[in-house]
Amino acid sequence: MAQGTGSDVGKSLLVAGLCRIAKRRGLSVAPFKPQNMSNNAAACADADGSWGEIGRAQALQARAAGIAPHVDLNPVLLKPQSDARAQVIVHGRAIGTEDAAAYMAGRRRLLPAVLDSFARLTAAHDLVIVEGAGSPAEVNLRARDIANMGFARAAGVPVVLVGDIDRGGVSAALVGTRAVIDPADAAMIVGFAINKFRGDATLFDAGVLAIERATGWRCFGVIPWLDAAARLPAEDAVVLERPVARRGGGVKIVAPMLSRLANFDDADPLRSEPGVEFDFIPPGRPIPRDADAVILFGTKSTIADLAFLRAQGWDHDILAHARTGGRVLGVCGGFQMLGRVIRDPRGIEGPPGEAAGLGLLDIETEMLPGKRVRPVAGRCARTGASVSGYEIHSGRTTGAALERPMLTLEDGPDGAIGGLIEGTYVHGLFVDDDFRRAWLDRLGVAPSPLIYDDAVEAALDEVADGIARAVDVDALFAAARAPGWSPDA
Known part of the structure; x- marks a missing residue:
């Protein structure tokens, strides 16, 4: 031991x-x-x-x-x-x-x-x-x-x-x-x-x-x-507080460092891409205006982290980014935040209550007892690229935006698309080389030779x-x- x-x-x-x-x-x-x-x-x-x-x-x-x-x-x-x-x-x-x-x-x-x-x-x-x-x-x-x-x-x-x-x-x-x-x-x-x-x-x-x-x-x-x-997937949030090695140039992708950030290792494949400058934005710093994409990763307390996000002024930054044609991706709790409202009447993730979301997708979420935990596979609805990953989440999401899903999984649709705004419940998306390359291609990133699983093994x-x-x-x-x-x- x-x-x-x-x-x-x-x-x-x-x-x-x-x-x-x-x-x-x-x-x-x-x-x-x-x-x-x-x-x-x-x-x-x-x-x-x-x-x-x-x-x-x-x-x-x-x-x-x-x-x-x-x-x-x-x-x-x-x-x-x-x-x-x-x-x-x-x-x-x-x-x-x-x-x-x-x-x-x-x-x-x-x-x-x-x-x-x-x-x-x-x-x-x-x-x-x-x-x-x-x-x-x-x-x-x-x-x-x-x-x-x-x-x-x-x-x-x-x-x-x-x-x-x-x-x-x-x-x-x-x-x-x-x-x-x-x-x-x-x-x-x-x-x-x-x-x-x-x-x-x-x-x-x-x-x-x-x-x-x-x-x-x-x-x-x-x-x-x-x-x-x-070069290995991160577990401890301590790593987020360390300075990021800068390669210079490349597409800039950023993610707010929420107070209960969960499964932030979803970002690791992006951080390994030679054509990407990825940065977690700590509390007290604005989201850079020159960011090409903003990713809202998962959180263990969605309503509490919505309040945290607003306290940093990040809501204004994200909305301004979206209004000027920037891409926004929400994963799991981040997907829920992109909707109109999140309700937790039973206090599943904290004190009972509800909160307005960012309103970038026409969805709403209600937290429910129990948790969905499973592996998934399918394809990106936009590009047809292969997708694999897993779900770990509470809550049921409904709304008109779901009629245009982000992913087509083996057992049905997942997530939503609203122009350059996307959301999904699937973690681990960027580990899949096909999906990562297709997603980055839409940002203008040239395909790299990175095979992420091989890089982890090495x-x-x-x-x-x-x-x-x-x-x-x-x-x-x-x-x-x-x-x-x-x-x-």
């Missing part, structure tokens, strides 16, 4: 890389994250053939492992709707919405579901590589923990602690974690790894030795900064190569134990 000294230390990437290394060695390997908190979700199958949700990072790790994503890979997923409230998803299905305090007080009740998933994975695979959440040093959360040491102790899984040297203070973070956690928890840790090192790693040899002496743990390796990580291989050079993988895999292990045994 990889646990971290904090969030965003690179646990997800390390697990993906180790899964790819294990696969190369001929092992049947699966990733596992007991509890994830993310609005970036992937649709995947359950054992009964139905479809559910897991964190996007676990879907990428499954790809690295060469297995199909499955709800057991991430049995508990929390999708934040506000700063203090989240939808709780267990084995792929939403079971309700809870305040943070109520969830924290009762989350131990979900441990049996977590252990059931883990048991099925360990029975089916040679190796399971587990990812923690946040940090075990959050000792105020330890009593009911199911994500870090609470899981490791219950399942009997040895732990490797990962520290991020790029943010500074990695020695204090590792030694400090050893100092504040319970001794029985510390005994579960068999070693540590240091991530995101820039430059000559031998310059930190003395630092490694000092950490080993202070903690009693061995170092499995010092992993360099891996540039290939930027990036996973490059990450695995970097980890394999830096980490004593033989020793790390040798530290794995059968479930139920105890350091005292």
Whole structure:
């Protein structure tokens, strides 16, 4: 199990890389994250053939492992709707919405579901590589923990602690974690790894030795900064706050950074296109007047994010962009925002209420109990380009604009078109090379040789190569134990 000294230390990437290394060695390997908190979700199958949700990072790790994503890979997923409230998803299905305090007080009740998933994975695979959440040093959360040491102790899984040297203070973070956690928890840790090192790693040899002496743990390796990580689908919204590398020139596509932005990895294929300058617009900045297209991506709280959008003045920017002949695309919650009104009388996504939309499409949406989760395939109604992706959404949309759908799926129409305004419920559209090229062609972007799936595979291989050079993988895999292990045994 990889646990971290904090969030965003690179646990997800390390697990993906180790899964790819294990696969190369001929092992049947699966990733596992007991509890994830993310609005970036992937649709995947359950054992009964139905479809559910897991964190996007676990879907990428499954790809690295060469297995199909499955709800057991991430049995508990929390999708934040506000700063203090989240939808709780267990084995792929939403079971309700809870305040943070109520969830924290009762989350131990979900441990049996977590252990059931883990048991099925360990029975089916040679190796399971587990990812923690946040940090075990959050000792105020330890009593009911199911994500870090609470899981490791219950399942009997040895732990490797990962520290991020790029943010500074990695020695204090590792030694400090050893100092504040319970001794029985510390005994579960068999070693540590240091991530995101820039430059000559031998310059930190003395630092490694000092950490080993202070903690009693061995170092499995010092992993360099891996540039290939930027070419993989993003999971954590932290990446949106980082500056974007500018290539210069190209069509400008922008997307407002909504407060509950969901499935923003929909943008990753566009960010990889050589003829595109893509930018997430943070709060406090206007949408650029020279943008060629504006995309409204999904949100976990559509009405709340409509209010957020208006508070930034982005509604005026988008309407002005549309009036002057600019293209606007809405995906999922962004599609709903383009309509005349959104109603949530039952409080599905927040307090009951309704809000006027942007009025760019003649549709209206009502939030309803339940959620539509499924894979889809079809064609673009405008160009005939192939389309594949998935739906994860609440709400029913009606209105005259639906008579001109954006997509023709295998089981019916989806979305709406109103001139240069488009909307769809389908995520993952731009992963499909045919659709992406056809959509960009209408913006004047020349076709590029980018095959996005191949680019992701190449990036996973490059990450695995970097980890394999830096980490004593033989020793790390040798530290794995059968479930139920105890350091005292």
